[in-house]
Amino acid sequence: MNFNKADLQKEVSYKTSRSGGKGGQNVNKVSTKVELLFSIDDSILFSDEEKEILSLKLQSRFNKDGLVQVVCDEERSQYLNKEIALEKLAVMLANALIKQKVRKPLKVSKGAKLERLGNKRIQxxxxxSRRSNFDLN
Structure with missing residues (x-):
């Protein structure tokens, strides 16, 4: 996880297209929608082990060419959309590389077990004692 946005910026490519949504006349003239493409396999930021982890965890984000794809058309500015897409990619990569803690099963203590059984006995x-004894002879 030793990467920053500046390093990531060097390894991504962008495609721009016209965006739908707000913007009025601007929408029809300017290509503000940004599609960020990132190749995990060609990256020099990650070790082979990290690349495998990323490939497994981000499998649903790959396009048909095997590139991670992030699309952003939230803002009216292409520059802002590029920044947002890059931020999304950085967060996505960082979250994918977080190792999950191994769950250690806890043993129930002897005291807790005895207390539980005691409560069951009392119940x-x-x-x-609520039952009535029907002895029909």
Whole structure:
């Protein structure tokens, strides 16, 4: 996880297109929608082990060419959309590289077990005492 946005910027490529949504006349003239493409395999920022992890965790984000694709058309400015897309990619990569903690199963302590069984016994006795004894001979 030793990468920053400046390093990432050098390894990404952008495609721009006309965006829908707000912007009025501007939408029809300016290509503000940004599609960021990043190749995990060709990256020099990550080790082979990290590349494998990223490939597995970001599998759903790959396009048909095997590139990670992030699309942004939130703003009216192409520059802002590029910044947002790059930020999204950085967060996505950082989250994918976080190792999940291994869950250690806890043993129930002897005291807790005895307390639970004691409570069960008391509850059982309470219900037993509510029963009426029907002896039909």
């Amino acid at each position: 059982s006795e309470k219900k037993q």
